Amino acid sequence: MSPExxxxxxxxxxxxxxxxxGGVIQLxxxxxxxxxxxxxxxxxxxxxxxxxMEKDRVPQCRPEWLTxxxxxxxxxxxxxxxxxxxxxxxxxxxxxxxxxALGKGVVTANKYLLAKHGxxxxxxxxxxxxxxxxxASVGGGIPVIRTLREALTSDWVESVHxxxxxxxxxxxxxxxxxxxxxDDAVAEAQRLGYAEADPSLDVGGHDAAQKLVVMSMLAxxxxxxxxxxxxxxxxxxxxxxxxxxxxxGLTIKHLAIGHDRGDxxxxxxxPAMIPKSSVLANIDGVLNGAFIQGRALGPCLLVxxxxxxxxTAVSVVAxxxxxxxxxxxxxxxxxxxxxxxxxxxxxxxSEVTSRYYLRFDVADDPGVLATVAGALGRxxxxxxxxxxxxxxxxxxxxxxxxxxxxxxxxxxVRDALKEVAESPFMRGAPRLIRIEDA
Amino acid sequence: MSPExxxxxxxxxxxxxxxxxGGVIQLxxxxxxxxxxxxxxxxxxxxxxxxxMEKDRVPQCRPEWLTxxxxxxxxxxxxxxxxxxxxxxxxxxxxxxxxxALGKGVVTANKYLLAKHGxxxxxxxxxxxxxxxxxASVGGGIPVIRTLREALTSDWVESVHxxxxxxxxxxxxxxxxxxxxxDDAVAEAQRLGYAEADPSLDVGGHDAAQKLVVMSMLAxxxxxxxxxxxxxxxxxxxxxxxxxxxxxGLTIKHLAIGHDRGDxxxxxxxPAMIPKSSVLANIDGVLNGAFIQGRALGPCLLVxxxxxxxxTAVSVVAxxxxxxxxxxxxxxxxxxxxxxxxxxxxxxxSEVTSRYYLRFDVADDPGVLATVAGALGRxxxxxxxxxxxxxxxxxxxxxxxxxxxxxxxxxxVRDALKEVAESPFMRGAPRLIRIEDA
Numbered sequence: 001m002s003p004e005x006x007x008x009x010x011x012x013x014x015x016x017x018x019x020x021x022g023g024v025i026q027l028x029x030x031x032x033x034x035x036x037x038x039x040x041x042x043x044x045x046x047x048x049x050x051x052x053m054e055k056d057r058v059p060q061c062r063p064e065w066l067t068x069x070x071x072x073x074x075x076x077x078x079x080x081x082x083x084x085x086x087x088x089x090x091x092x093x094x095x096x097x098x099x100x101a102l103g104k105g106v107v108t109a110n111k112y113l114l115a116k117h118g119x120x121x122x123x124x125x126x127x128x129x130x131x132x133x134x135x136a137s138v139g140g141g142i143p144v145i146r147t148l149r150e151a152l153t154s155d156w157v158e159s160v161h162x163x164x165x166x167x168x169x170x171x172x173x174x175x176x177x178x179x180x181x182x183d184d185a186v187a188e189a190q191r192l193g194y195a196e197a198d199p200s201l202d203v204g205g206h207d208a209a210q211k212l213v214v215m216s217m218l219a220x221x222x223x224x225x226x227x228x229x230x231x232x233x234x235x236x237x238x239x240x241x242x243x244x245x246x247x248x249g250l251t252i253k254h255l256a257i258g259h260d261r262g263d264x265x266x267x268x269x270x271p272a273m274i275p276k277s278s279v280l281a282n283i284d285g286v287l288n289g290a291f292i293q294g295r296a297l298g299p300c301l302l303v304x305x306x307x308x309x310x311x312t313a314v315s316v317v318a319x320x321x322x323x324x325x326x327x328x329x330x331x332x333x334x335x336x337x338x339x340x341x342x343x344x345x346x347x348x349x350s351e352v353t354s355r356y357y358l359r360f361d362v363a364d365d366p367g368v369l370a371t372v373a374g375a376l377g378r379x380x381x382x383x384x385x386x387x388x389x390x391x392x393x394x395x396x397x398x399x400x401x402x403x404x405x406x407x408x409x410x411x412x413v414r415d416a417l418k419e420v421a422e423s424p425f426m427r428g429a430p431r432l433i434r435i436e437d438a
Numbered sequence: 439m440s441p442e443x444x445x446x447x448x449x450x451x452x453x454x455x456x457x458x459x460g461g462v463i464q465l466x467x468x469x470x471x472x473x474x475x476x477x478x479x480x481x482x483x484x485x486x487x488x489x490x491m492e493k494d495r496v497p498q499c500r501p502e503w504l505t506x507x508x509x510x511x512x513x514x515x516x517x518x519x520x521x522x523x524x525x526x527x528x529x530x531x532x533x534x535x536x537x538x539a540l541g542k543g544v545v546t547a548n549k550y551l552l553a554k555h556g557x558x559x560x561x562x563x564x565x566x567x568x569x570x571x572x573x574a575s576v577g578g579g580i581p582v583i584r585t586l587r588e589a590l591t592s593d594w595v596e597s598v599h600x601x602x603x604x605x606x607x608x609x610x611x612x613x614x615x616x617x618x619x620x621d622d623a624v625a626e627a628q629r630l631g632y633a634e635a636d637p638s639l640d641v642g643g644h645d646a647a648q649k650l651v652v653m654s655m656l657a658x659x660x661x662x663x664x665x666x667x668x669x670x671x672x673x674x675x676x677x678x679x680x681x682x683x684x685x686x687g688l689t690i691k692h693l694a695i696g697h698d699r700g701d702x703x704x705x706x707x708x709p710a711m712i713p714k715s716s717v718l719a720n721i722d723g724v725l726n727g728a729f730i731q732g733r734a735l736g737p738c739l740l741v742x743x744x745x746x747x748x749x750t751a752v753s754v755v756a757x758x759x760x761x762x763x764x765x766x767x768x769x770x771x772x773x774x775x776x777x778x779x780x781x782x783x784x785x786x787x788s789e790v791t792s793r794y795y796l797r798f799d800v801a802d803d804p805g806v807l808a809t810v811a812g813a814l815g816r817x818x819x820x821x822x823x824x825x826x827x828x829x830x831x832x833x834x835x836x837x838x839x840x841x842x843x844x845x846x847x848x849x850x851v852r853d854a855l856k857e858v859a860e861s862p863f864m865r866g867a868p869r870l871i872r873i874e875d876a
Contacts, residue, residue, distance in 0.1 A: 027593075027734065028592070031592045034591075034776065035591065037776040038591050039776075141735045141736060141738060142738065143581070143584075143588075143589035143738075146584065150581075150584065150756055150759070150760070151573075151584055151756045152752065152756070153472075153473065153759050154466070154472075154473060154755035154756065154759075277722070279725075279741055281720060282715055282717050282720050283717060284715070287717075287737070289739075294579075294752065296461070296465065296751065297579045297742065297748070297752045298579060298742065298743040298746065298748070298749050299725070299742060299743065300579060301739070301740070301741035301742065302739070302741075303717055304735065304736065304737060304739065310734040313592075313734065314589070314590065314593050314732065314734050314735045317592035318589045318590070318591050318592065321588070325772065329767045329768075329769045330767075331478075331767045337475070338475040338476035
C-alpha cells in the first residue's frame with residue numbers, strides 16, 4: 001500500500017451469529033488495528049443477520065449491527081463482503097448466490113454447502129469476478145485449503161489421506177486407549193459437546209466425505225458428486241479389532257482418502273488400519289489432520305483443531321483478510337482465480353487396491369480355516385498372515401479368524417468374502433478393514 | 439482479473455542456478471499455463487546469474503538466460519522480480535538489498551541471510567513498498583511462513599516447537615530405531631547426502647537456531663540476534679539416553695522452541711525428550727515439523743520435507759506467485775505488509791522451567807544417590823523418579839543414575855548439577871536433557 005493513499009474501510013456483513021460468527025466478530029474487533037495493517041484498510045462490520053434479535057451475543061457485537069431481515073443485508077449496496085456462518089443448505093445457498101451475483105466477495109465456513117454446491121458456486125464466483133473463500137469449511141483451524149490452493153500451486157497432488165471428523169477420531173482414540181465400547185465412547189463425545197445429539201452424520205462417515213469432496217476440488221481439480229463417494233463409518237469397529245491391530249503394530253483411524261490415478265481419481269472414506277509409526281497414528285482425540293503427497297513437494301502433513309468456534313473463526317478471518325485485500329486492490333477473485341475444475345472419472349471401489357484386514361467370526365469347527373483360505377485363493381487374494389488363537393469355551397461360541405492379505409484388488413476380496421459369508425460356519429458378516437501405509 | 443484486460447508478463451531473474459534454482463526453472467516452465475492463470479499474467483524468465491557458464495543445467499533452462507555478470511541482472515530495468523537461490527551471506531545480501539532498493543520484489547530461500555539480516559531486509563522492503571517473501575528459508579516445502587503470516591493473522595502465537603533440522607532428525611531416528619551409534623548415524627547421513635561434509639552446523643544445532651529466528655519474526659514479531667539464542671546440538675546423546683527414554687515412554691528429538699511470555703520471549707534449541715504419544719514423536723528421518731500453539735487456533739502442526747531441491751522449489755514458486763500477483767496489481771508489498779517487529783526481551787535460559795532428565799555416570803559407591811538427591815533438594819529441585827539399576831561388574835566401572843525431575847527452574851537445576859559435578863564419584867559430566875510435553 002502506498003502510504004499516502006487513503007483507504008475506505010472494507011464493509012463486512014455476517015450471515016449468522018452463532019458461536020463461529022461470534023468468534024469472528026471477537027477476532028475482528030480485538031485485532032482491528034493489526035488486521036487493518038495486513039489488509040491495508042480497516043475492516044468494518046455493517047450488518048449481522050440473526051434469527052433471534054433477543055438472544056445474547058458476544059460483548060463485541062454491537063446491537064445496531066443486528067437485523068433479522070435478510071433483505072437489509074443482501075440488498076445493502078454498502079456491504080463489500082459477506083461472511084456466511086449460518087450453516088446448512090437453505091437459505092445459505094440462496095444468500096451466497098445472491099451475494100456473488102451482486103459482486104460481493106464471500107467467505108463461508110459451510111462444508112455442507114460447499115460439498116453439495118461448491119463447484120457451481122466457484123463457477124459463479126469466477127464468472128462474476130468475485131472471491132469465494134472457504135478455508136473454514138474443511139478442517140476448522142487447519143490451513144488445508146490455503147496450502148492446497150497456494151503452497152502447492154506449482155505441484156501436482158498425488159494423494160490425500162485425511163482424518164477429517166473429530167467425533168470419529170475421539171471415539172476411536174477412546175476405544176483404543178481406554179478400551180471403551182463404541183456406544184460409551186459416543187456417549188462421552190456427546191457429553192463433552194464433540195458429537196451431535198444425532199451422531200450419525202459423523203460416525204457414519206458422511207461429514208468426512210463432504211470435506212473430501214471440497215478438498216478434491218483443489219487437490220485434484222475435480223467436480224465430484226458427494227453421493228458417489230464410497231463411505232463407511234466406524235459403527236462396526238469393536239475392541240477385538242483394536243486388539244488385533246495392536247498385535248500387528250497397527251492402529252485404527254477413520255480416513256478420507258483421495259488418489260489421482262491420472263485418468264481417474266479414487267475417493268473413499270472408511271476406517272483404516274495404519275502403522276503405529278505413521279505420522280497420522282498420533283493424531284488423536286478431536287484433532288484432525290490432512291496428509292498430502294505432492295509430486296515435487298513430497299509428503300506434507302497438516303494437523304489441528306478440526307472444529308471448535310475459535311479455530312474455525314481464525315480460518316474465517318484469514319480468508320476475510322485475503323478477500324478484503326483483493327477487494328480494495330480492485331482485483332477481486334484472487335481466492336478463486338486459477339481454480340480449474342473438470343468432471344473427473346471416479347475409480348470404482350472394486351478397482352482400488354490395498355492390503356486388507358479380514359475378520360471372520362466362525363464356529364470352532366475343523367476345516368473352517370481351509371474353506372476361508374480356499375475362497376481367498378480362488379479369487380487371487382494372497383494371504384500375508386493368518387491368526388486363529390481363540391478356542392470356543394462352550395459349544396456354539398464363535399471364535400475369530402484373522403487374516404491380513406497382501407495387496408489385492410478390492411473387488412476380488414469382496415467376491416471371496418461373499419462366498420465365505422454364505423458358509424454355515426459363519427457367525428455374523430465377515431469384517432473388512434483396509435490397511436493403509438500412509 | 440477482468441478477462442478483457444491484457445497482461446504483460448511478469449519478468450523474473452534468478453540469482454543462482456544450483457539444484458533449487460534448477461527446480462524453480464523446471465516448475466515455472468512445466469506449469470507455465472497454470473501459473474499464468476493463478477497469477478493473472480505469464481511468468482517469464484529473463485536472466486539467470488551463474489558463476490560457471492559451462493556447467494550443465496536442467497533442460498528447461500535456456501542458454502540465452504545465463505549470465506555470469508551480476509550487473510546484467512541487477513542493473514536490468516526489465517526485471518520485475520528477483521529470486522535469490524544462491525545461498526550464503528555475501529554477495530547474496532548485497533544483491534537482495536540492491537534489488538529491494540531498485541523496487542523489485544524478492545523471493546529468497548536463504549535462511550542464513552534471513553536469520554542474520556532478515557529484520558533489516560524486511561524493514562527495507564516495507565520502506566520501499568516491495569515484497570520480500572521467504573517461505574523456502576524455513577522448513578523447505580512446509581508452508582510454515584505462509585501459515586504464520588496468513589492463517590494465523592488474527593491470532594496470537596503462544597509457542598512454537600519445531601523439528602527444523604533434517605540431519606539431526608535422521609541421526610536421532612537412526613539411533614533410536616536401529617541402535618546405531620552417533621558417529622555411524624552421521625556417516626550414514628553423509629553417505630545419503632542428508633548431511634554436509636562438515637556436519638557441525640547441523641548437529642551442533644545452529645541451523646535450527648537460524649530457522650527459529652526467522653519464524654520468531656512472524657510468530658512473535660521479534661527482532662532477535664541469532665547469536666543470543668541458547669543452542670545445544672545432539673553430539674552428546676548416546677544409546678543409554680535412548681534406552682532410558684524408551685523406558686519412560688519418551689523419545690528424543692532435536693527441537694527449536696519459542697514461547698511468548700508476554701513481557702519476554704523464550705527461545706532455545708536443544709535435544710528434548712517428548713512423550714511417544716506426542717504428535718512430534720513420529721516425525722522421523724529427514725522430515726521436519728513445526729507445532730504452533732495459537733491462543734484462538736489451538737494446536738497446529740505442519741510436517742514435510744525440510745530440505746531437498748524440489749520441495750524447496752515448490753515453496754519458492756508459491757512465493758513467486760504471490761509476489762507476481764502483487765506486482766501486476768500495482769500493490770507490491772503484500773508479502774511483507776503488516777509484518778510488525780520490535781526488539782523483544784529474551785528470557786534467560788536460567789529462568790526457563792521444564793522437567794528434566796538428568797544422568798549421572800558415577801562410581802558404584804554407597805551414598806552416591808543420597809549425595810545427588812541432596813544437592814537437588816538443596817536447590818529446590820524435586821525428584822519425580824530415580825533409577826539406578828546397573829551394578830558395576832568390575833571395580834571402578836561407572837554406573838548410571840537416572841533422575842526425572844518435577845518442573846523446575848533451569849538455573850536451580852544447573853546449580854545443583856554444578857555441585858554434584860565436583861564430587862569425586864562422578865565419571866564424566868552430568869547429562870541434562872529437557873523433557874517437553876509438546
